[in-house]
Amino acid sequence: MTTFDIQLGQIDKNKNQKITIMNIHPKLKPVVYAIIVFVVFMSLSVALKLITHRNSIDDIYFGILSKKDLLIGLGIAIFLTFTHEQKKKLH
DSSP: OOOOOEETTEEEEEEEEEEEEEOOTTTTHHHHHHHHHHHHHHHHHHHHHHTTTTOTOOOOOOOTTTHHHHHHHHHHHHHHHHHHHHHHHHO
């Protein structure tokens, strides 16, 4: 059985059972995780607003998002990143 180590698109057949897409500095991984969580939340928020046609008067960013949406998204991103990091420390 052959396993591959993928690093930045290159395949290395000498290492076993390790798949890495990108080598990122360990301190930047939580930041990338938080950005991804924020983008996913904002995407879901925009999709729901477009599907339900519920745009309030205070939608000021791109005609869809309000300041409240951005603050909720930021709070969720911080909370989920914190809990993800705590869970990684337990394992």
